[in-house]
Amino acid sequence: xxxxxRNRPIKVFAQGTLVYTAGETVxxxxxxxxxxxxxxxxxxxxxxxxxxxxxxxxxxxxxxxWPFGPGRELRRHAELLTDRCLSxxxxxxxxxxxxxxxxxxxxxx
Numbered sequence: 175x176x177x178x179x180r181n182r183p184i185k186v187f188a189q190g191t192l193v194y195t196a197g198e199t200v201x202x203x204x205x206x207x208x209x210x211x212x213x214x215x216x217x218x219x220x221x222x223x224x225x226x227x228x229x230x231x232x233x234x235x236x237x238x239x240w241p242f243g244p245g246r247e248l249r250r251h252a253e254l255l256t257d258r259c260l261s262x263x264x265x266x267x268x269x270x271x272x273x274x275x276x277x278x279x280x281x282x283x
Contacts, residue, residue: 198225202221232247232249259277
């Protein structure tokens with residue numbers, strides 16, 4: 175994961191699972207730490223519905239860990255990098271945090 179705080183890069187390592195279904199549901203489980211070898215510092219997860227609006231994918235949370243409460247909408251700029259890699263970028267308006275997650279398909283679906 176590439177992350178920035180006040181336009182300065184910060185070291186963050188994230189690993190997890192992102193699942194989109196044909197029925198327009200989404201599930202995310204992610205562990206975040208300081209390096210691939212360090213013990214995860216935080217685990218986040220949510221599930222809900224998704225929709226696509228132009229170059230954005232919007233996740234509407236039905237259940238999740240803090241800070242992903244029910245009813246929350248998460249907008250991500252989506253870019254398909256290859257047939258196996260999806261980039262999701264978030265930069266909420268009015269915040270000083272920005273990050274880009276690149277998800278790679280690991281199995282055939």
